[in-house]
């Protein structure tokens with residue numbers, strides 16, 4: 406197999422390793438580390454001839470140099486990048502948008518089928534798709550962006566004033582929360598459809614397809630399962646009557662990339678226990694390999710929030726991570742923006758630019774690449790420690806989007822502090838996540854009772870069991886599990902797994918380095934093939950955006 410790496414034939418230099426280079430990278434389904442019956446697959450290397458560790462070290466040096474050279478080239482390439490802006494508001498018109506059949510301006514979304522519908526004659530409009538964006542992501546090159554994703558100009562007002570074409574009165578639209586307004590005099594509806602550089606008009610919108618009653622049911626079910634430890638004041642005040650349908654702003658990114666990962670991996674050979682007096686210790690024997698993976702990767706519809714408020718998932722006063730957690734959306738069904746999709750809902754305008762979000766998006770794209778590579782390294786059941794991760798972005802495409810969310814919110818007051826709890830429903834998929842205020846005294850008392858039962862068990866029921874001390878953790882574990890279940894402070898969008906991608910042309914490097922004996926970790930030390938780095942926005946990015 407031509408694996409694409411410049412690897413010398415390792416086996417020619419080392420006796421006794423002939424069988425090792427051809428270890429198949431089969432997809433090993435039985436790669437559980439708990440398997441007691443793992444058979445050694447390798448023979449022992451005769452160390453008296455050549456030290457394979459030294460050879461491997463030389464090869465690692467060479468490979469690192471290759472990767473560094475390539476990365477330098479990539480940086481040089483990306484500096485010559487051209488930006489192609491696709492005008493996405495072609496044909497859009499500000500002011501009155503009239504029904505072609507009857508001339509009414511009362512046009513709203515029919516949630517049942519995603520089409521706009523005239524309120525008078527019931528005429529339905531076929532949704533329009535944005536044209537001119539690249540559909541085949543593997544052909545994407547350079548930088549492509551929708552005109553709705555353009556930089557926000559500081560001097561453009563959020564408030565827009567139109568002259569009503571029926572009666573001549575002035576109508577004001579505050580684009581911070583709404584994209585249409587009714588003329589006070591003649592009752593016509595005026596909409597903002599043309600893009601102006603204030604972040605309010607996106608390229609695409611994904612219309613609501615979940616009705617208010619359905620969202621109410623989702624929220625009631627979610628909260629209903631979390632009543633026992635819920636704050637009594639919250640329980641008394643809870644109602645879903647005033648939930649809001651909100652279009653939040655996002656950036657949707659497609660990427661055409663080439664990924665190159667390089668490091669070391671370990672394959673479990675044997676797991677065994679050794680007695681030390683009356684204690685038993687578990688040990689592991691493993692084979693260490695030099696591992697490289699290189700592949701083309703297209704990423705479709707990676708979605709990030711584009712308002713500071715939602716990016717700040719570590720905010721101490723709001724549970725914004727809840728809104729992050731209900732992603733992903735079926736972005737592929739989004740349509741050309743038209744303000745009438747927003748009629749009857751609230752919208753929140755974008756306040757960040759592409760350059761602000763690029764570092765986060767690149768970190769997330771690398772997470773997706775690392776996660777994709779996991780498909781090809783299942784042989785390394787003790788994990789892989791990537792030392793170099795290079796991602797060459799051949800092309801990227803950015804669109805600004807409004808995506809639909811049903812939102813319940815509840816302000817919990819604790820002394821002079823307060824916390825805004827959300828329960829959010831993805832208004833396309835019905836995925837629901839939330840934070841429910843906890844009645845702490847009750848949770849603490851119940852946890853203490855469980856702790857006490859654990860103590861009694863330990864002292865009187867199981868005094869001779871080796872594991873009796875575990876009983877002391879019962880109350881603490883119960884507390885942590887319940888807290889997590891009500892607050893969901895760690896909930897997030899698992900974009901590294903859920904974002905659509907296509908991995909092709911995989912080249913693999915797998916070179917045996919040495920056998921390792923009596924390791925005491927069940928996982929390879931330093932293994933990072935499951936790590937995720939883009940799940941929270943760095944504080945420095947938030948500070949930078951805020952200063953603008």
Ligand SMILES: [Zn+2]
Nearest residue numbers: 504507523526
């Ligand atoms: Zn009509």
Ligand SMILES: [Zn+2]
Nearest residue numbers: 569572588591
């Ligand atoms: Zn008017």
